[in-house]
Amino acid sequence: MTTPSGATPDDSLWRRPADPAAEAPPPAHPVPPPPSYPGPPQAAPPPPGWRPPVHLQPPPPRQLPAQDLPALDEAERGARTVTYGVGLIAGAALVVVVCLLCSRLLF
Structure with a gap:
């Protein structure tokens, strides 16, 4: 551990001051208490008939067409x-590229 020039190598550098409260000067004027927050203002309730009347009712949902499960299975097989x-083609291309790179390093 390094010591400041002219100081002793004990822990006096790291000790707390004797009494920090005695060294602090008293405040010049008293600190006022923080103001209290009364909260947001109360909103007035809306009048009883404030929404416009609804004249159009949406139609009920229609039936969805039935699914052709065998055709879906066939499409999934084709996609797979x-x-x-x-x-397989991408893997074969990567194997060829790796072989070319390794042959360049070896020869």
């Missing part, structure tokens, strides 16, 4: 085949 094909 395309996804696997694209993944």
Whole structure:
């Protein structure tokens, strides 16, 4: 541990002052209490008939068409085949690129 020039190497540098309250001067004027917040102003309630009358009622929801589950399954199978094909082609291209890079490093 380094010590300030001319100081002793004990812990006197890190000790608290003797009495910090005695060193502080008394306040020149008393501190006023903080003002109290009364809250937001109260809102007046709306008059009884303040909403406009509703004349149009929306129609009830219509029935959705039935789903063709076998056709959906066939479409999902086709999409899965395309996804696997694209993944295999991308994987093969990456293997070729890695082989080319490794051959450049070795030879």
